[in-house]
Amino acid sequence: MTTALRCLSLSHKLSRRTAYRYLSTSPVLCEETPTSSTSPNLGNVSSPSKPIGGVRGGIIGFFFGFSLASAFAAYHLLDEYKAASAALQASVEELQASTEKVSAHVRRIEAVEKDLKALAQSSASKDDLSRVRAELKKVYDGLHIEFLDLRSHVWGMQQDLHALAKKEATSIRV
DSSP: HHHHHHHHHHHHHHHHHHHSSOOSSSSHHHHHHHHSSSOOOOOOOOOOOOOOOHHHHHHHHHHHHHHHHHHHHHHHHHHHHHHHHHHHHHHHHHHHHHHHHHHHHHHHHHHHHHHHHHHHHSOOOOOHHHHHHHHHHHHHHHHHHHHHHHHHHHHHHHHHHEEEEEHOOOOOOO
């Protein structure tokens, strides 16, 4: 019974120190009694060290891996952004050059349209041309009639001159 009390008091002291139950407090060890008062001194029993938590290490590893992966992704995303920005800048410059060409063509077309309007206002239309043609025809016909009248008058004068020269006639047409 003394060994049972001794074992009980030992286990009670150990349970106060730690909340864990060690192998030394198992019933098998409590039944063993030292046979002699001089038992060999094996040293102080050190309390077992707590292992570094696997959960804590896993979380730290996860965050480290996640940080490394996000840094790698950000680097590649930045490279893609730079390439896309360069391509966009090149297309903007190309668009600007083509816009300048189109605006130059538009200015040229506007100048030609302005000249065309000025020529249209200063040029004659078909009606004007037909009117002028009719007037010219009338003038030509009038001149032709006058020419024929003048020719007949000159012919008459020639006839009178021939008649005077041959007959010595005194009548003269005027």
